[in-house]
Each structure stands twice: as C-alpha cells, then as structure tokens.
Amino acid sequence: MQTGVRHPFVKFVFYAILVLWGVSVIYPLLWTLLDSLKNNQQFFFNAPWSLPRFPLIWGNFSYVWSKYHFDQYFVNSLVITTGSTLLGLILSSTTAYVLARYPFRGSGALYLLYVSSMMVPFILALIPLFFLMNSFHLINKPVGLILVYGSTVLAFGIFVLVGFFKSLPKELEESSVMDGASYFGTFFRIMLPLAQPGLVTIAIVNVLNVWNEYIIGVILINDPRHYTLPVEIAVMQGEMQYRTEWGPLFAGLMFTIVPVLIVYILFQRKIASGITAGAVK
Amino acid sequence: MNSGTVKWQRGVFVAAFIIPTFLFFCVFTIYPVIQALYYSFFDWSGMSQHKTFVGFDNFKQMFQDPIVWKSIGNDYFLVVGKVIGIMIIATFFAVALTRFNFKFAGFFRSIFFIPNVISVVVIGVLWNFIYNPQIGFLNAFLSLFTSEKVSITWLGFTSHTIWMLLPPAIWAGIGFYMILIIAAIQNIPSALYEASDLEGANQWQQFRTITVPLVWEQIKVSIIHITMTTLNGSFIIVWIMTEGGPDNSTQVMGSYMYQMAFRQFHFGFGATIGVLILVLSLITTVFLQRLMRQETVELG
Numbered sequence: 001m002q003t004g005v006r007h008p009f010v011k012f013v014f015y016a017i018l019v020l021w022g023v024s025v026i027y028p029l030l031w032t033l034l035d036s037l038k039n040n041q042q043f044f045f046n047a048p049w050s051l052p053r054f055p056l057i058w059g060n061f062s063y064v065w066s067k068y069h070f071d072q073y074f075v076n077s078l079v080i081t082t083g084s085t086l087l088g089l090i091l092s093s094t095t096a097y098v099l100a101r102y103p104f105r106g107s108g109a110l111y112l113l114y115v116s117s118m119m120v121p122f123i124l125a126l127i128p129l130f131f132l133m134n135s136f137h138l139i140n141k142p143v144g145l146i147l148v149y150g151s152t153v154l155a156f157g158i159f160v161l162v163g164f165f166k167s168l169p170k171e172l173e174e175s176s177v178m179d180g181a182s183y184f185g186t187f188f189r190i191m192l193p194l195a196q197p198g199l200v201t202i203a204i205v206n207v208l209n210v211w212n213e214y215i216i217g218v219i220l221i222n223d224p225r226h227y228t229l230p231v232e233i234a235v236m237q238g239e240m241q242y243r244t245e246w247g248p249l250f251a252g253l254m255f256t257i258v259p260v261l262i263v264y265i266l267f268q269r270k271i272a273s274g275i276t277a278g279a280v281k
Numbered sequence: 282m283n284s285g286t287v288k289w290q291r292g293v294f295v296a297a298f299i300i301p302t303f304l305f306f307c308v309f310t311i312y313p314v315i316q317a318l319y320y321s322f323f324d325w326s327g328m329s330q331h332k333t334f335v336g337f338d339n340f341k342q343m344f345q346d347p348i349v350w351k352s353i354g355n356d357y358f359l360v361v362g363k364v365i366g367i368m369i370i371a372t373f374f375a376v377a378l379t380r381f382n383f384k385f386a387g388f389f390r391s392i393f394f395i396p397n398v399i400s401v402v403v404i405g406v407l408w409n410f411i412y413n414p415q416i417g418f419l420n421a422f423l424s425l426f427t428s429e430k431v432s433i434t435w436l437g438f439t440s441h442t443i444w445m446l447l448p449p450a451i452w453a454g455i456g457f458y459m460i461l462i463i464a465a466i467q468n469i470p471s472a473l474y475e476a477s478d479l480e481g482a483n484q485w486q487q488f489r490t491i492t493v494p495l496v497w498e499q500i501k502v503s504i505i506h507i508t509m510t511t512l513n514g515s516f517i518i519v520w521i522m523t524e525g526g527p528d529n530s531t532q533v534m535g536s537y538m539y540q541m542a543f544r545q546f547h548f549g550f551g552a553t554i555g556v557l558i559l560v561l562s563l564i565t566t567v568f569l570q571r572l573m574r575q576e577t578v579e580l581g
Contacts, residue, residue, distance in 0.1 A: 010484075014377050021374070022392045024452065028407050029395070048410075048418045091305055094298035102295050110303070117310055121513035121562055123535050124555040127542050128316035129309070131327070151309035154302065183294035212400035214517055219543060230402040234521055237406050246416070249406070256403055264398045268391055271398065272460050 032257065036060050036250035043246045060251040068236065068248060069224075070255050077229045080145045081210045085203050087150030092157025093199060097187055099158070100165035101173070114158045122152070123215075130219050140223040148216055153206045160277055164198035165191065201274040204267050208275075211260060229256045320552035327548040339553035349554065352532045353561070355443050359450060359533065360511045360565075364504050366451040367458055372500070374455065375462035376488060380474075390463070394456035401453070405521030408449040412436050412522075436523050439530040446531060450511075450518060458503045465499035466492060501573045505566055512562040534558050 031049070037056040046053075064070045098104075099111050129148065130139075138144030168191070176186045192199070214230040221227060227235070233256055236249055264271060321339055323332040343349050374393060378386045396404065411418045412435035423431040435445050473491050482490070493500075516535025519525060525532035525540060532540075534554055542551025 011381065014381060015383065018374070018377060018383065018389050021370075021455075022389055025392055025395050032407065043416050047421050048416060049421070091302040095302040098295050098298040102291065104295055104299075110299070114306065117306075119509075119566075120314055121509075121555075121558055123513050123516070123538065124317045124559050125310065125313035126539075127320060127548055127552050127555065128313035130543075131548075132308070132313060132316075147305075148309055151305050154306055154310070158302075183290060184297075187298075208398055212398075212402070214400065214402045214521075215539070230400045233400075233402050233406060237409065237521070253403055253406060257399060260398050260400075261395075264395065268394075272390075272394055275397065276457065276460050276464070 029257065029261075032250050032253050036247060036254050038247050038250075040244055040246065043244075057247055060247040061254070064248045064252045064255070068232070068252065070229075070232070070252055072225065073227050073229050073232045074255060076142060076226060077211055080142055080149065080228060081207055083142075083146035084149035084153070084210050085206045087146060088153035088157055088206050089199055089203060091150065092154050092202065093161055093192065093195065094187075095154075096158045096161030097165050097191060097195075100162045101170075111158070111162060114155045118155045118159070126215065126219060129216070133220055138220075140221055140226055142226055144220050145217065145228070148220065149206075149210045149213065152216075153202065153209070156205070156277075157202045160202055160274075161195065161198050164195055168194055200267075201270050201277070204263065204270055205274040207263060208260060208271070317552050317555050320549055321556045323549045325549040326546045327542075332549070335549070339550050342550065343553050343557065348529045348532055348537060349534075349557075351529060352534045352537045352554075353557075355531060356512055356515065356533045356561075358443055359447065359515050360508050362447045363450050363454060363511055364507050366447065367454045367507055368500065368504065370451070371455050371458040371503070372462055374459045375466055376492060378459075379463055379466045380484065380487070380492070390460070393459055396453045397456045399453075401517045402521055404449055404453050405518050409436070409522055412445060436531075437527055439528050442523060442527065443531045446519060446522060449522070450515065453518075454507065458507070461499055461503055462496055465496040469495045501570075504573070505569050508565055508569060509562055512558060512565065534561075 034052050035043070035048075037052040037058065037060065039057050042050070042053055095114075099107050133139050133144050133148070136144070138147070172190055172194070173186050176190050177183075181189070212230060213228070214234065217228045217231045218234070221231065224232075224235075229252075233249075233252055236252055240246070240249060320332075322334060322336060324335045324338070325332040374389075377383065378390055383389070410416075414420060414432050414434045414437075417435075419435060420431045420433060423433075436442050469491065473495075474487060477487050477491060513535070516533050516539065519531055519533050519536045520539065523531045525536045529537075534557060538551045538554035538558070541547045541554065
C-alpha cells in the first residue's frame with residue numbers, strides 16, 4: 001500500500017501545479033477552436049482570450065475547406081498516411097517474422113543493422129533522398145511520399161515485431177505445418193492474426209508520425225495540389241504576414257488536430273506504450 | 282515429400298520475406314546516408330550534372346562560417362535547456378502521479394501526453410500566436426498591467442530569441458518522458474516504500490533514497506534521447522517559428538542545412554552540415570554515456 005503525503009498543504013500545491021499544467025495543454029486546443037470562429041475584427045480589437053462573438057463564424061471552416069483547398073490536403077494526408085502505413089506493415093511484419101522464427105546465416109547481423117539504423121539522424125538522408133526521388137521522377141507524386149514514409153517505419157516496426165513474434169508459442173505453426181499448410185499460408189492465416197496487437201501498435205505510431213510529418217513532405221512536394229496538411233499549415237502561416245485571415249488559419253489547424261485527437265482518444269494506451277517503445281532500447 | 286523440396290520451399294519463403302524489405306531499406310535509408318557522406322566532398326549546386334570534387338574544402342569553409350558556430354551554440358543551448366527543463370518537470374509529474382495517490386492521476390497522464398501526438402508544425406503555429414506582437418497572448422496579458430499597449434516583438438531580437446523557442450520545445454516534450462519515468466517508477470517493488478514508511482521517512486527522503494537511484498537508468502536513457510532528438514530534429518520548430526532568423530540568430534544546424542541546400546542550392550555544403558550533425562550527435566551520445574556512468578558509480 002502506498003501512503004499519501006502527510007502534509008495537506010504540499011498536496012494542495014502539487015495538485016495546483018498539475019491542474020495548471022493540464023490547463024496549459026488543454027487551453028491551446030480550446031482556443032484553437034474558439035479562434036476558428038472569429039473574424040479579423042475580433043482578433044484585432046478584442047483580447048485573444050475573449051470568447052468569439054455571435055454569430056459564430058462557422059463559415060471559416062467551409063472557407064478553408066474549399067478556398068484554401070483543405071479538402072484536397074485532407075485527402076492527400078489521408079491517402080499518404082494510409083498507403084505508407086500499409087506498406088510499412090507489410091514490409092516490417094514479413095521480415096520480422098522470418099528474423100524471429102527462421103534464422104539464417106547473417107540474420108542476427110541483419111536485425112542489428114535495422115535496429116542500429118534508428119540511431120542515425122534521418123536529417124542526414126534528406127538531401128540525397130531529394131535527388132534519389134528526383135531521378136525516379138517521384139517528386140510531386142503522392143506515391144513517392146508513400147514509399148519514403150513506408151520505409152521510415154521499417155526499423156521501428158521490425159524492432160517491435162521481432163519481439164512480438166518471439167513471444168508467440170511455437171506449437172501453433174508446427175501443427176499448422178503438420179496439417180500441410182505452406183509457410184506463406186501459416187504466416188497469413190495463423191501468425192499475422194495472432195500478431196494483431198503488435199501490428200496495431202505499429203500502425204498507430206506510424207499513422208501519427210506520417211500525419212504530422214513536415215520536412216520530408218516539404219522537400220518532396222512543391223506542387224500545391226499535392227501538399228499534405230502540415231505543409232499547407234506552414235505555408236498558410238507564412239502567408240499571414242501579408243494576408244490576415246486568422247480565423248481560417250485556426251480552422252485549418254482544427255482539421256489537422258481533430259483526427260489525431262480522435263485516434264489518441266481511441267487508442268490512448270497503445271499510443272503511450274508504442275511511442276515510448278523505441279526509446280527503451 | 283523429400284527434405285530437398287522442404288528446404289527449397291523454406292528458402293523461397295525466407296527470401297520472399299527478407300529481400301523486398303531489405304531492398305527498400307537499402308534504397309531509402311542506407312543509400313541516402315552513404316550518398317550524404319559522399320556529397321560532402323563536392324561543390325554542387327544540384328542543378329547541373331557537374332559536381333566538382335573539392336576534398337575537405339566544404340569542411341574548411343564550414344568551420345570558417347560564423348553562422349555554423351552560432352548554430353552549434355544554439356543547438357547545444359536547446360539541448361541543455363531541454364534536458365534541464367524536461368527532466369525536472371517530467372520527473373516531478375511522474376512522481377506526483379504515482380507516489381501521491383491523487384484522484385484523476387490517470388486523467389492527468391492522458392492530458393499531459395497530448396502535445397506529443399500533435400504535429401510540430403501545429404505547435405509552432407500556436408506558439409507563434411502566443412508571441413505575436415499585435416494580437417498575441419503574451420503582449421495582451423502584459424498589457425493588463427501597463428497603461429500603454431505592450432507590443433514586444435518576442436521573436437524579433439537578434440540576441441535572445443533562441444530563449445523564446447525553449448518553452449514550446451519543453452512544453453511539447455514533457456508527456457513522453459513523463460510516461461517513460463512513470464513506467465520505471467511502477468517497476469519499483471512497493472515493499473521498498475513500505476519499509477521506508479515504517480522507518481518514518483518522508484516523501485522527499487523516499488524520492489532521494491529510493492525513487493531516484495532506481496529510475497536512474499531511465500533518466501539516463503531519457504537524457505540521451507532528448508539530446509539526440511534535439512540535435513537531429515529541433516530544426517523543425519525553429520524553421521516554423523523563426524526560419525532561423527532574425528539575422529540567423531536562431532539558426533540551428535538542421536535549419537541552416539535546410540536553408541543552404543534547399544533555399545540557396547549549396548547542396549554539397551548542406552550535406553557537409555548533415556555530416557557535422559551526425560558526428561556531433563554520436564560524440565555527444567558517447568560523452569554523455571561516459572559521464573553518466575561515472576555518476577552512477579559515485580552514487581552507488
């Protein structure tokens with residue numbers, strides 16, 4: 001049993017600090033929502049914490065959706081996130097399974113290579129990656145982003161899934177092979193469904209990373225039609241210097257934040273354990 | 282079925298599952314990293330096919346560039362600021378949410394983690410709005426206490442603007458490290474705390490004699506992780522908030538690399554800065570591991 005603090009005052013101070021930090025996290029999200037319902041006048045003449053006046057400017061949302069083409073960016077982000085997550089899952093689960101269950105000469109070294117690549121700063125690869133994609137004619141192509149993002153999750157995915165496959169009982173595959181199932185059949189029909197919790201963890205971590213990613217997106221895409229949401233948010237912020245549309249900017253932020261928050265609320269536990277798994281090597 | 286076919290089938294299976302992934306990994310990870318090292322020895326605008334081999338000239342030029350030194354300084358400023366800020370606050374929250382039996386501890390945990398799932402771009406834009414000279418929170422708040430409206434351009438000073446980037450970086454990092462330390466604290470056998478309760482130790486004594494020594498491994502991992510991610514990734518928040526300005530005063534290595542390569546088309550020079558980042562982060566990691574190993578010995 002844990003005992004509480006003896007001094008109620010200390011406990012009160014601690015509680016106050018926790019509440020204060022909680023507010024500092026929640027409030028920016030709340031003000032993003034509130035400010036997305038204001039017009040310019042309210043931004044310039046009222047305090048930033050003032051509530052939006054009635055009538056609320058819901059039009060900001062439809063305005064960024066159609067005039068700023070957030071409809072397109074939203075779909076771009078969705079397609080690229082989904083595509084790269086599936087690609088990453090296929091590539092990492094297959095290799096992880098073999099590394100965990102069918103070791104071959106050099107498989108230990110290969111595993112080490114994947115895992116140690118997590119230590120190399122990705123920023124180093126940015127310049128060559130741009131020229132590589134350029135020579136493949138994959139600049140300004142969503143599929144280019146899917147390929148690159150799909151490969152960024154490989155090391156982490158293999159790291160997590162090798163551990164996962166190793167923890168599954170061997171008897172399952174042995175009896176499956178006895179029954180005459182092929183290696184491929186055993187993997188897809190028996191092992192993959194069993195590995196579902198691990199796969200979900202990797203998928204969610206990847207979804208969050210790709211949805212939020214900025215720098216690769218800005219380097220590999222310069223045609224506005226193919227922007228992802230974070231890239232457009234950065235561009236839009238830059239434009240605010242000569243074109244003040246703060247309400248629409250915050251409406252745009254909402255389109256970027258809300259999907260992530262929904263995923264977070266649904267998969268909270270998995271996300272906390274998944275994101276931190278890579279740090280505990 | 283003879284054993285030959287079985288062996289062959291197994292070989293096909295292993296190859297089919299290993300080779301595509303490995304090819305992918307080679308093309309999109311290994312090849313670019315090697316290329317980056319290679320580019321750093323060339324003078325190259327990126328536009329022409331011609332790369333001029335310049336040996337170590339890029340490196341020489343780099344060390345003569347005052348902005349590079351400024352960037353290195355800013356990077357380590359952020360490393361030190363973030364390590365101190367994040368570790369103190371995250372450890373405090375981890376202890377408060379595990380050892381103090383607060384109601385809603387789980388709720389606070391969930392809330393505190395939120396900044397870690399939001400895009401750095403969004404975080405940068407939100408904090409830019411806080412610092413905005415005309416309509417931002419900070420000036421509006423300060424104006425409550427002054428007769429005239431405050432209109433400080435928080436991100437406009439050439440000398441201290443890098444300080445302004447520290448609060449968003451710390452704010453965004455707390456949740457992640459808090460979760461790591463919470464996990465470590467929960468692994469401590471509660472018998473240890475019970476025994477020290479019987480001896481009449483207070484919370485602070487328990488923190489010093491039980492919690493810190495037993496989560497020290499995790500604190501070390503966290504410090505190294507903060508250092509690595511800052512050296513490799515802090516440039517995104519810098520780029521979103523100040524683009525390295527004003528007058529290159531908030532430039533970090535990553536943002537300067539991006540600017541040199543993709544804005545000014547000195548790709549060779551950009552790659553050289555990339556190599557600098559790699560080398561410095563490896564050296565710093567090794568240095569920190571040595572340093573903290575010694576400290577453990579002293580503590581023990």
